[in-house]
Amino acid sequence: MRMATAGIGAMATWLVAGATIAVAQSPAEQRGLTYVRTHCARCHSVDKVTDSPLKIAPPFRTLHLRYPVESLEEALGEGIVTGHPSMPEFRLDPGQVGDVISYLKSLER
Numbered sequence: 001m002r003m004a005t006a007g008i009g010a011m012a013t014w015l016v017a018g019a020t021i022a023v024a025q026s027p028a029e030q031r032g033l034t035y036v037r038t039h040c041a042r043c044h045s046v047d048k049v050t051d052s053p054l055k056i057a058p059p060f061r062t063l064h065l066r067y068p069v070e071s072l073e074e075a076l077g078e079g080i081v082t083g084h085p086s087m088p089e090f091r092l093d094p095g096q097v098g099d100v101i102s103y104l105k106s107l108e109r
């Protein structure tokens with residue numbers, strides 16, 4: 001019973017995410033999107049169209065214009081602090097780093 005309920009919840013989340021953000025398609029991109037929505041979206045725009053809620057935080061879709069997003073791998077894994085005076089430090093595990101990079105790359109399409 002518990003299991004069945006959790007399954008339906010996960011399914012509903014997946015359906016909603018799939019319907020609103022058509023760009024995130026692979027499982028890694030989906031997980032990356034979920035992560036950045038939870039941890040980054042209150043400051044950064046994480047989609048293809050909106051402005052960042054915090055004006056000085058660059059929308060994620062613009063990052064690749066300044067450097068390849070792969071170059072963030074180390075910063076995300078070791079704790080991204082540089083250039084974030086008003087932001088809590090994030091340290092992602094290797095799986096999360098891969099997911100977030102995949103999602104950032106999906107924004108370049």
Ligand code: HEC
Binds near residue numbers: 058063083088
């Ligand atoms: C509390 C607000 C806040 C949150 C939450 C936040 N950021 Fe930021 N972020 C900022 C601000 C402000 C800047 C711009 C800092 C600057 O230009 O000095 C920034 C800049 C960045 C940059 C650009 C750094 C550079 O020098 O090019 C990256 C990459 C970034 N954030 C990633 C993330 C990720 C990934 C998350 C979620 C895990 C996140 N941020 C969550 C506020 C935030």
